[in-house]
Structure formats: structure tokens, C-alpha cells
Amino acid sequence: DDHAVKIGVLLGFTGPLESLAPPIAGGAEAAIAEVSASGTFMGGKEVMAIRGDSTCVDSAAATAAAERLVTGDGVAGIVGAMCSGATGAVLTGVSMPNGVAQVSPSATSPALSTLEDNGLFFRLAPSDARQGELMADIIMGKGVKSVALTYTNNDYGKGLADSFAAAFEAAGGTVTINAAHEDGKADYSAEVGALASAGGDALVVAGYSDQGGAGVIQGALDSGAFDLFVLPDGMVSDALTEKFGSDLDGSFGQHPASKTDGAGKLEALLADAGIDGASVYAKEGYDSAAVLLLGMHKAGTTDGAAVAAAITEVANAPGEPIGPGELAKALEILSNGGDIDYVGGSDVELVGPGESGGSFREVVIEGGEFKEVGFH
Amino acid sequence: MDFLNALVALSNFVLIPAIAYGSQLALGALGVTLIYGILRFSNFAHGDTMAFGAMVTILFTWWFQSMGLSIHPLPTALLALPFGIVVTAMLLILTDRTVYRFYRRVKAKPIVFVMASMGVMFIMNGVVRFIIGPGDQRFADGERFIIKARDFKNATGLSEGLAFKTSQGITIVTAIIVVAVLFWFLNRTRTGKSMRAFSDNEDLALLSGINPERVVMITWIIVAALITIAGTLYGLDKTFKPFTYFQLLLPIFASAIVGGLGNPLGAIAGGFVIAFSEVTITYAWKKVAVYLLPESLEPTGLVQLMSTDYKFAVSFVILIVVLLFKPTGLFKGQSV
Amino acid sequence: MSYSLRTPLLFGAVALLFILQGSTDWWIFAGSWNASLTILNMALISAIMALGVNLQWGYAGLFNVGIMGFVALGGLATVLVSMPATPGAWSQGGVGIVFGLLVGAATVVAAVLINTRMAAGRNRTLATIGTLVVGFFLYRFIFDAGVAGVEAINPAQTGYLGGLNPGGPENYKAHGYMTLLAWPVGGILAAGAAWVVGKTALGLRSDYLAIATLGISEIVIAVIKNEDWMARGVKNVIGLPRPVPYEVDLQQSADFVARADSLGLDATTASTLAVKLSYSALFTVVLVALIILAQLSLNSPWGRMMRAIRDNEVAAQAMGKDVTKRHLQIFVLGSALCGLAGAMMTTLDGQLVPGTYQPLRFTFLIWVMVIVGGSGNNLGSVLGAFLIWFLWIQVEPIGNWLMSVVTYGMEDGSALKTHLIDSAAHMRLFSMGIVLLLVLRFSPRGLIPEK
Amino acid sequence: MSEPFLIGDSMTGGYGKGPDILHDCTIAVDKGEIAVIVGPNGAGKSTGMKAVFGMLDVRSGAVRLDGEDITKLSPQARVRKGMGFVPQTHNIFTAMTVEENLEMGGFIRTDDIRETIEQVYELFPILREKRNQPAGELSGGQRQQVAVGRALMTKPTVLMLDEPTAGVSPIVMDELFDRIIEVARTGISILMVEQNARQALEIADKGYVLVQGRNAHTGSGKELLADPEVRQSFLGG
Amino acid sequence: MIVIEDVHKHFGGFRAVDGATLTIQDQSITGLIGPNGAGKTTLFNVIAGVLKPTSGRITMAGEDITGLPPHELFHKGLLRTFQIAHEFGSMTCRENLMMVPGGQSGERLWDTWFGRKRIADEERALKAKADEVLEFLTISHISNLRAGEISGGQKKLLELGRTMMVDAKIVFLDEVGAGVNRTLLYTIADAIKRLNEERGYTFVVIEHDMDFIEKICDPVICMAEGKVLAEGTLAEIKANEQVIEAYLGTGLKNKKEDA
Ligand SMILES: Nc1ncnc2c1ncn2[C@@H]1O[C@H](COP(=O)(O)OP(=O)(O)OP(=O)(O)O)[C@@H](O)[C@H]1O
């Protein structure tokens, strides 16, 4: 119906990262459903999610899908896209020309920061640069001085690996090898062989937990090449511990999360809806949809520029901190002219040109489970 | 001692993984080569059909596991394999009836079959994801290792470990058996020969009283067996995720072609060429060199010919070089 | 149906699809001209690729499965031509890279010379190996230093050499015409690569040639992905300049808004349509020119000779046709078209993302277009491109529709229904498969078969 | 006159949806007889053979074997009824060895085929030498010998040969004709197309001259050889 | 004059051509006979550049042409037909002939775009020529059929027709007669003789039909097991014991008794 506000959920449902997309979409849709159910959104409007497939590997198809969402279905905002390539294409090709706000839960490319976006674009995945430095600190803190490094061969992996290697070497550590791996490939023996030969006290795997990253870890464990792994955000997921159990005990890593245990709450909340909240970027999916809708509510219009301006306000202090499942409360506060600071499941904090600058949770694997050991 | 260490390191990181991966590719390539050799087209649906076969086996495995059936220390999946094969064979025969038979009737060019197989690939792709989803599935059980790296170190006192996985062992043994049986079947049995005759000259096969539909059906049944075995073993060794099966298509085709299309022995050789070139050329020889060379000569770099970024590129370069010297593959394949 | 009637009818039918997409939101259609034009623009580009493949396969029987590589080279050309040079990149390593590459090339040339000039024997072998080894290390030494220098310059944002845009980093977007210049350059780059490939691999028989070209295209992608100094590798180059105005600028131009108003359009819609239509016009001009040239050649002794070669190489050779040379000629030409189209595509996307080059999308989909359209027939492959690309995009709504039909009448919230709805995305390729098989079933020789 | 053993009776038909090639054409052969079809190139001789063997759509007319109407049977079924055929072109399995070619000839037989293979080798000694070579590597005449050998392997009751002597040397041709006579004497019907028409008609019981898909002349071999018009137009004077 | 000196062609261990030495005189019609598998076609293929000789030398008018690719030999005026017809199956019979002449300006891409007029003129002439050849071979009624869909004998005629499209110096005919109707074959024989006498073509003819050889060939060379067995006029050859034993035979053993 015409009264409903539509939100496009544009993710790579098919293609190389297809296994990551459903939980992210689930997260986004959960937030949308929550807002819609509150009955107070923009004076009682319903909110509807419409999915689109950005495929990750076909910018043209992603653009076409976005075009259909925006000009055909008339969505008021976009959650997506998933990979940086599709995100950039959709932003320049569709969102900007049509003045629609776009929040990506997962695009990490630093290049997106400088892309002209008229302020319409936000992303919630944390900047690679910050995580790289932090990871170097954590490793150094454990007294590990020499690591082998492998990264998934895309902008996320490459960016993280480069920033980490620079920071780690600056701090006096050695990166014995800095090798890429492709996701979704059949075999990682060659990578494992090279990594093992280069040696090091630990293996840093800047990849995805159900993609090549897991494949490399599998190979390294099987052949006994490494038994200590460092796991950045893409790897911290229950999929990993389910798969390897206590074989990974002692391995450690970090991922963006809120001190307020938003993460735990959100996972529980999503689990009720049958969604794996621990999956990579699923929390960011929820948060993306949430900030988009809260911004819209605050702006009182679906006009992109106004929404975009409001998003920064709702996401950052000052204001009442809002956790997962508290969207109705947030709408209420905003309606009453109050201020909120959306924290959500991934500790949302927008810095610079619409980027996330959240805090990180340090974890270690014990008894086959991730255990929180601190915050940074 | 150092020499032994070097040897073990080499085996652990190069030889064993490459042999196991090579056998996996070989099993896949056998199916491709068989279809090419007898039905005369490159089957693009091979990877996704492999995922289908493995999926059916997984479903049976789960069922057996839930009933407590097991053949410990071997994985339960082996028990489920025959059922997977039967279901896959039925599916393939159904596909042939609904899709390919028509093109045989109208004597379409091979490229039309190839395109039709792409259609089948898309459909199979949807079916698999529809039934089991796009994510990782776990179904492996039984003893994971024949030799564990740590145990090996303890037992031998060497500083290098050697790991040998059950799945690797099964894959290698199966590959050998399957090739031998297939080779015997095609070259020695009447049915096998009639299949080759059919592929050689369809009209003349007809005149010799060979029933083409039967040949086609047997081919699909064998392919179903090969596909399901390959898919399941691959899933046991690595992981089951539909997308990686699609990605396997490329190295599988490369193997079949470098070995000589249509030639079963070639498929085996091709699988190993691809696997070994991927693993050895990008291997950092430092580890081995450290053991073998005197300390003064110890390498400072990784002694790596190429970085692993170029792993695929390297295996394709080798493939192209092989083709330039042997234009129809290592073992004389068919050319169209 | 007669051939002469069939062609316009089929083109009419495909045109109708695009019109429906623009005008109605009935069934699977979006009811948005923007959506329709987005598909059309890419379809025009795909048609050029299909034309290139048809030249190679339909005319000469060359089985090129390396389309992706040539398309990517076209994309690379766009970056190399239309982006501004990164300040300092040339002084901090660019020169070294070029010098290093020259050393590498010189090494190869020297080794070849030694091999041809010296008498065979141990000395020659030693000299050759010596030259290669020394040359290789020298090359790596110079080249690696250069690369390190270039890649160190603000790696997050640049870290590559950049291109030839005279505007500089500040003002390069004002020089959008540079992307047009990149199109022929893309064609030439692809042609050059095709020449090298053809020289080495064209002797191979069809399926073997196929895998060789497939391999080469994978190598091209690997190089583009990993040589960051060239075009930032997997870090992508985004924000390429455009040969057409930006929508946002149009929306702010009072003149434009007034004119849009007079047409009864709001500024946003008018601007997005105007930009897309400008692209369409550019692409159409190129496509039509290419079709005319291709048709002229096909219907001439040249086309006849090519068909003869395709039918029977041995006999064609005995009849005095230099098969190798002709194969090379057509391979280079067809690949150049793919390169040209690749440059056009990168222009349209406004970015170069090496990770998106996948064989399924850039090689096999183009093949489907050619075969479904009718190989050996230029108009057929163009039609195939329009139709298949339209479907490739629209299978998503088709998949959703399919699922809504299947689940119609099921109880809301039932587990099966949820599962089915969640799987809708995977009906995308499923529907593509069904459509593809249906087309092939009812027209196995293609929609417009070769005469 | 009683019905011949094999008869293609008033056949009319053509390839696919194309025009009729055969027009009301009748070809017949009796048990133990040799029937030879001659005629200019493109007359429809091969087409007639294919029609009799069921590889072509017979639009009107019928094919009967031993009184039974087999018009609707598939070629394989006719093979099982005891018919053997050597096409004019593409008549060997090029990628298979000579011996495998012969084995495929005997595919439908369940008894021991070794002996028949030996007989074929006796007839064409060169094939024994080349038994393990892919047939595609043989010379033109050797291929022809393989093709005929393959058909003999079926132990058919009717043997249909489309230009069996094309490209074989005179000495082999004589051997071949000798053998054909021998085969016919054992009660097998032979239907063949020949361009070496004079030699063929000399051994023929019955001859057909086809012109443009129609029966132009029919008679015994001797009669046709004696007919000056036939000699002039089809046998090279 | 073509001189073939001690040419060998071995396949693995098998010597298909095993030291053949022969000379083909200008303006002769040389007959090449020999048992099946004697190496005749292989020798042709070596001369025509399809196969590389294992060893040996071939010269044409004093120029070494060993190992030149077929298309270059074509332009030197050396043409050949194939024993197993090599037609261009998807093209019409007329096109099969029209494609033959070399140096057509329409074969240059540039001209197909900007030299349409010239091409049209050339095409008209070519078509007339092709129709003339088809007429001569009595197959003008199939000129518009695809060459893949004509009878076996018609394909052989087409094969011969191609050599008649250009002014060749020397033509190698590999069993033109196999599968061709005898009456027509003897007409072809007359044509070969005419081309030889009027235009000075040199022919080398492989054939198993002795009547055909007798009509036109002098000299005749008999090959066996890759070597030249005998050489001379047909009468001489026919009288040669070895040739009779290996090739000609002594006629049918079983004479068919009258029915
Ligand atoms: N590619 C090949 N590999 C192996 N042997 C071959 C090959 N080609 C030909 N031969 C052998 O070489 C010999 C000569 O063959 P060729 O075709 O030259 O004979 P020919 O004299 O033309 O006989 P015909 O009169 O039957 O045509 C034959 O025995 C044949 O089996």
C-alpha cells in the first residue's frame, strides 16, 4: 500500500559470498519488522523490506537491481550493497542521482571514503586501518613477534592486511609472508604450504569464516603447520568454532562490538527469529536498517538528504543510548523531540564521512568457544 | 636427519596434499572426459551436479547418523554413497530425457549441447541451494586422520610432522580403483566398446545394432557414480558448500583437457599436473632449503618462484605450455 | 516463418520487453524507464561483446573462452587513460617500473637472440640461462623497488600510477571526454593481447584453444588483481570521470530543471533519464557502426573465405587460403571488440573492480547470447545479447514471481512457505536455466539462424 | 511371380523436410541373389539403399523382408532382423582399431566371433597386419576393406553394400567380387551399388539403373550389359 | 618439372613412404598406381605440404619446395584434390568454387568496406566462371545446394571442379574416379587431356581404374610399400610381373555361371 515506507535490502544473495547474505538480510529485516511493529514510525506508517540481489560480482546486475528498487518499487532507502564493488556502482549509478540514502553493513573499501556521495552514503563495517593497528597491538601484547599473514584477495582483506603489516612491523614484529587467498576455491594446499614454509609463531587470517579463511585454517591444522591463529572480525563467528571445535583453543582475535553487550543481546534477539546473529556482518545488517529508519523518523521525511543528515545525529552522542530491540523506545524519544545515540549490536559510531568508528572486543577461543577478554 | 626432515616437510606440504587434490580433480575430470568422449560435449553442469550428488549423500548420511548407523573408523558417508549414486543417476537420466535427447535427435552441434548444459547447470544450482542452502554443511565423522602430524613427530623424533588424513587415503585409493575399473570397462567389455563406437560414429553404431539410448543411459549412470563419489570425497576432505563445487569446474576442465579430452588416463594425468603445478610452483622452498643447505647458504627470502596470488595463473601457464607441445593433451585426446 | 519477417518480428518482441519494463509494473516488469534504460545500456555493450564473439566463432569457428580477459583489459585501459596521474608516482617509482619492464623485455629479447645467433651447444645453453637469471634478478630489483615506491603513496586512496587525464587529481572529472578516448585504446590493448595469444595458441584445436584462452583470461585477471601499481588491484579504482554530465549537476542547473518542467518531469527523474539516454546514444552509435562493418564483411568474399576455413581448414589451405593468418586476423578483431566493449562498460560503471571479473558473467553469458541469438549471424547475436541480458536482470523478479506462485495458497508463516520465500534468490539462476533451455529447445540453431 | 526376399516397393521419399529424391522406386533382391544398382551421380542410389535400411523417411511405398512389412522399423531393429549395411561414406569407426571395428560389426552376435574375424583377415590380409591400428589412419582402400569386413561380421541374411569397391585396387576388387559371389552362394542376398558397373553387372543376377530417383532400366546383369543405351549412358561406353 | 628425391615419411616405426624417387615431367599426365596402402596418398600429402617429410627433397622447376605450407604451394600453381572429399559443407556448391581463386580483392577487409564496386565486378566474373565449371561437370542443377547435402560422387566432382577455377601449373588428382559414374569419368578424362594439351597443365593422377589410366596417362608409375616399383608406359607396366602380382591380379576366380 502507498502508506508503507519501503526499504531496499540489496545484498549478494547469489555469487561467491552468497552464504553470508541471508543472515545480514535477516538482521536488516528484523530491524525493519521491529520498527514496523512499533506502530509509531513516522506517524504510524508500516515499513516493508524489499530484497534485491547485488551478486557481488556483477556491478551491472547490482545497478539494475538497485534501479528497479529505487525507480520501480520506490524504496526510500537502501541497506547494502554487500561488496565494495557493487556498493560503489550502486551509489554513483543510483543512490546519488536519485537522492536516496544508502547504508552498507559490510563494504569496507577505504576508497569509498573519498567517493563523492553528497553525504548520502554510510557504512557500518569498521575501518580496516584502525583494526589493523589494534590487531598489531594485541599480538605484540601476547609476546608474539613473528607471524605469517594471509588475506582474502579483495579490498577488505588487502586493506586489513596492509594496515596490519605496516603497524606490526613498525612495532618491531616480523611478517614472514603476506599472501592472498581467493575465496570459494577448491583447494588451499598451495597457500598453506607457502605459509608453513615461511613460518612464524602464529597465522593471521584476514578472511571470512565460512570462505577461504576457513579453508586455510583447515589446511594449516590438518598439516600441523600452525596451531595459533589470529582472527580479525571476518573470522570471529560461531561458524568457525562449530567447525573446528577446541582445535583452535588459544587462538585469539578481535571484532567490533559494544561494551554494553549489544552484541549478545542482538544475537539472542535474532536467534528468536531463526537468524544466525553471529554470522559475519549480521549485526551490522540490523544496525544499518535501524539507523536508516531512525534517521528517517527523525527527519520526518524520506528525502535522502534530510535522512542522511539525521542519520549522523541518531547514531552519535549525545542522547539516550539505544541497544538492540529498543527501536520502539528510540522512535518514541525522537517523536518527543529527544536525542538518541544508537549503539545497537555493533557499537555504531559514525566518524568522518559516514564511517563507523566503533570499539572492538578482544576474544580468545577456549574450550571451542569465543570468550571475551577485553575491549579496545 | 636433516635430509629426512626436508623430505617429511616436502611430503607433508607438497606431495600428500597435491596427490590428494590431484586425485580429487582426476575423479571430477574422469566424468567430464567420459561425457566428452561418449556424448561429445563439455558438460558445464558437472560441478553443480557434483554438488547435487554430494548433497543427496549428505542427506542420507545425516539420516544414517540419526539412526546411529556407523562404520567407524570410516566415515558414514561411504555407507550413504550408493544411495546418493542411485538418486543422482535417476536425476541425470531424467535430465537426459528432458533436455539432451532432443538435441541428439536433431543432431545439434556440440556447442548447443554445451549451452544446454549451462541451462542445466543453472537449474541444478538452484535446486541444490533450494534444498540444502548456500552455506557450509558438516557431515564428516569417523576417524579424521590416519597419521597425525603431532603423533608423527613424537613417534619419529623428527622436528617436522607428517599428516595423512583418512579422506585423503580414501580419495587416493578410490581414484586408483575407479580408473582401473573404468579403463577395463571401456576397452575390454562389449558394452564399453559399444560406447566408444557410439561416440566415434553414431550412425554406424546404429547400423551395427548398438542401441544408442542404452549407451547414453549407461554413460549417465557411470557419470552419476563418478560425480557422486568425487563430490562426496571432496566434501569429506574439504567442506561441502555449493559454490565451491561450481568453482571446481575450472580446474576440473583444465585437468581433463591437459590430459587429453575423452581419454580416461589423460584425466588422471591432467588432475595431477594441475594439482602439482598449483602446489609446487608457488611453494616457498625455504623450509626445505633450510634443512638441506649448510647454515652459511641459508636463504633469507622465501625461495618462492611465484607468490600464491598467481597460483591459478601458474597452473594455466603450465597447461598452455603443455598444450603447445602436445596439442591434444598429454594422452592423445579427441579433437573436434 | 520466412527469414526476412522473422528478424524484425523478434527484434520487435525484444523491444516490447524493454517498453513494458519502462511503462508497466504488471507481472515481472518494474514500470520504470530508468530501470529499462539501465538494462538497455548494458545490453548495448553486451551486444558488442557478442558481435566480437560471433566474429570469432560464427565466422571462423574459433572457440574463445577468454572474453573476460579482453573485457578486463578494456576496463584497465579506461583507468590508464581517464584517471589523473598520481602526483609523485612517476618520480617515486613509475620510472623504475617502466625501466624494470624494459629490462625484463630486453632480457627476453637477448635470450632469444642468443638462442638464434649462437651455435647450438653447451655454451649457448649456459649463455641463455645466464642471461635469463641475471636479467630476471636485475628486473626484479629495479621493478620491485619501483613498485614499492608507487604503492607507498597513500595506498588507501591511490598507490598507483594513475592515468593520462590532464585535469590532475583536483579537476580530472572536468575532462570526461578522456573516457571516450579510452574506448579505442581498450580495443587496441585487447587486440595487442589477442595478437600475442593468437601467435602462441591459435594452432590448437577448438576445445584445447578454449581452455588456453580461458587460462590466459584468468592470468590477465590475476595480474590486474595483484599488480596494485597499475590500477590499485583489488582495492579498486572508483570515481572514474564520465563522458556525460552528472545527474546532480543537472538537478542543480536551473536551465535543465526548467526544461524538465516543461516536459512535465521532475528534475530527478529527468536528470537520471537524460544521463542514461546520453549513454544509450553513444553506445548505439558504436554498435550500429560495428554491425554495418561486420555485415559488409560477412556478405563478401572475405566472409565466404572465413566460412570455408571454418568448414574445412585443410581444404581451405589447399585452396590457397592462409588459415593461420586469417585466424589471427579474426581473433584479434573479435578480441578488440571485446576490449572496446570492456572499456565502454567500465565507463558506464564508473569504476574498475577486478574482483567482479568472473568467467560465468563475462565469458559464458556472452556465449549464451551468441548461441541463443544464432551463431554466424550478426543480427542474431545482437538480438541474443538484448534478450539474454534482459532476462539475466529480470530473472530476479521472475524468481520471486515463481516463488509467489508456488507458495500461493500456503498458510502464512508455515515452515515450508518461509523456506520457499527465503530461497527466492536462488530461483534467479534457476529461472535463467529454464528460460535458456526453453529458447534452445524451440530454436536449437538460435533465434535467427545463419542463412 | 512370388515376392522377392527383400523388396523396397515403390518407394518415394527424401531427406528431412526436403523434396522427394526417390520417386516410386522399386529395388528387390531374392535369396542367394546379387542385385546391383547403377546410375549417374546423384541419381538416388545411396538414398534408395538408406530408404531400404530405414535411415530415411519413406513417404509412400513399403519395405518388406521375407514377406514381413518392416517399413516402420528402426535401423537397429533391421540389423537384428539380419540385415547388414555398408554406407558409402563414414563407414568405419575411425578412432577404434581395425579389430575393434570388426568386433563392433559382430556386436549383435552372441556366439563366438573369433572365427569370422579370422575369415575376414583371410579375405583382406592387410587388415591382419593393421589389426591394432586405429582405422582412421588407414589408406582409403584399406578403410573400404575394413568397412566391408565389418558388415560381413554380422553374418547377415541380406548384405547391402554402397560402392564397396570405391578406391580399392584391382586385385582386391577381384577378391572382393569373388567373395561376394561366394557369400551369395551360401544363400545370402546381396544388394549393392556400384560404379565399377561393368564388373558388377557381370556377376549380378539382377540390375537396376536409377536415374533421378526413378527406375530407368531393370533386367538381369547380362541384359543390361548388352543394352547399348545403358552402356553408352552409364557404363562408360 | 617436379623432382622427388628419396622422400621418406614414417609414422612411428611404419614407413608409409620409404625412399620414393621420381620425376614428373612438365606437361605430362603421370599416372600413379599401386596397391592399397602403397603410400600414394601419403606421398601426395608430403608434396602438397600437408605432411612434413621425414627426410628427402622436393623441387619444382629447380626451386626447393620441401615443407612449404599448402597455401603457398597453391600460389605457386600446385593444386590437389582429396581422396576423401573435403567439401565446404555449409556453403553452396557455387560458393565452393567461387572461393578458390586467390588474390580476390574482396578478401581484404578494407575493401569489403570501401571497395564494394570492384568486388561486385569481380564477383560477377567469378560466378560466370563457376557456373561454367558446374555446367561442364553436369552438376549445374545443384549449384545452390549446400555441399554437405549432395551425393558422394557429386562431392568428388566438386572437388575436381575447384582445380578448374584457376590456371594451375600442376594438379594432383587423388582418385577422382572412385565413386564417379564411368561415363562421366571418361568425359572428365577428355577434359583433363584437353586442359593438358590446350593450357599446358601438368597432371599427376592416382587411380585404380585402368581404363581411365589407359585413356590419358603417360607415363605410369607403380608404387608399392612406399617405393617406386615400376615406371613406364601403361603397356610396359601391365606386362610387369611384379605389378601383376601386387596390384593388377588376374581377374575373377569364380565366374558366375548363367542363371
Ligand atoms: N597417420 C597415419 N598413421 C599411421 N599410419 C598411416 C597414417 N596415414 C597412413 N598410414 C599408413 O600408410 C600407408 C600408406 O597410406 P596411403 O594412404 O598413402 O596409401 P595409398 O597408397 O594412398 O592407398 P589407397 O590406394 O588405398 O588410397 C598405409 O598402410 C596406412 O595404413
Ligand SMILES: Nc1ncnc2c1ncn2[C@@H]1O[C@H](COP(=O)(O)OP(=O)(O)OP(=O)(O)O)[C@@H](O)[C@H]1O
Ligand atoms: N544428406 C542429404 N541431405 C539432403 N539431400 C541429400 C543428402 N544426401 C544426398 N542428397 C541429395 O539426394 C540426391 C541423391 O543422392 P544420393 O546420395 O542418393 O546419390 P547417389 O546416386 O548415391 O550418387 P553417387 O553415385 O554420387 O553416390 C542428390 O541430388 C543429393 O543432392
Ligand SMILES: [Mg+2]
Ligand atoms: Mg551414393
Ligand SMILES: [Mg+2]
Ligand atoms: Mg590413397
